[in-house]
Amino acid sequence: MFPACAVRLRALHILRAPRGGVLPPAGERRAAQKLFSSEKVIHKDRSLPNSSWNSDLKLMFDQFMKKCEDGSWEHLPSYGSRSSQIVQYFKEVFLETKLRKDEQMLSQARLFTRSYEDGLGFEYVMFHNEQEKRTVCFCQGGPYLQGPPGFLHGGSIATIIDETASMTAIIAGGIVMTVNLNINYKRPIPLCSVVVINCQVDKIEGRKLFISCDVRSIDEKTLYSDATSLFIKLDPNKSLT
């Protein structure tokens, strides 16, 4: 089931729960109520082409947008109803009241991978194939992500792998966090080149989701990195801190 549906169904269940007898925790009820409120925030979709995208990134974007036409692939916008609902639910259920009250800090918060000016950091777009439980991410790593001169920093590679694996796990399992990420760096990635990160769900065991990834050149000839990761579905009854 898609997380947007799962989150809304769970929220509906929470809102109806008093009739079933047991009252869910107040935090969960507030989050569920908010989900169905009319609050709307307008954001820019950073997964759409901008003038910093090179021809390879535009080409892969166009190719995969075509694949979306028959419904087998889905374009994942950087902001959309699904991710805003999950973020809202996460804040309400898992963010401590103390942190939630620090409005100024929260209003300045940005998703790490989307916090750079166009073209300087991570320029990327993701597509998801529900049947194959697979997500691909096309990423052009900009000049502010340099590690060795002319090449991407290993931490930035880990970041975009984690981001793609996280989306794969969130779509399959709802609200999850990375607990383990193992990466083999096999070849350095030239700055400003476009790579494809391919992530798939290997196994789900209870709250554990096992995701594997590889990072290749877009002609698939060069394997830059491969990785395995473990995600744990968060338990709304356990505090994160």
Ligand SMILES: CCCCCC/C=C\CCCCCCCC(=O)SCCNC(=O)CCNC(=O)[C@H](O)C(C)(C)COP(=O)(O)OP(=O)(O)OC[C@H]1O[C@@H](n2cnc3c(N)ncnc32)[C@H](O)[C@@H]1OP(=O)(O)O
């Ligand atoms: C995040 C949702 C927001 C959605 C927003 C969507 C929009 C945009 C997408 C952006 C996505 C960005 C996110 C990128 C990913 C991240 O950066 S996450 C941040 C980094 N990770 C963390 O900080 C996690 C820190 N860890 C924890 O807080 C806790 O471990 C946990 C809360 C995840 C789990 O704790 P708990 O609920 O207490 O579970 P446990 O009982 O400890 O464990 C459950 C089972 O898992 C096994 N396990 C735990 N850790 C590991 C490990 N490292 N390796 C192997 N196994 C592990 C544990 O043994 C338990 O197993 P059994 O049940 O005993 O078999």
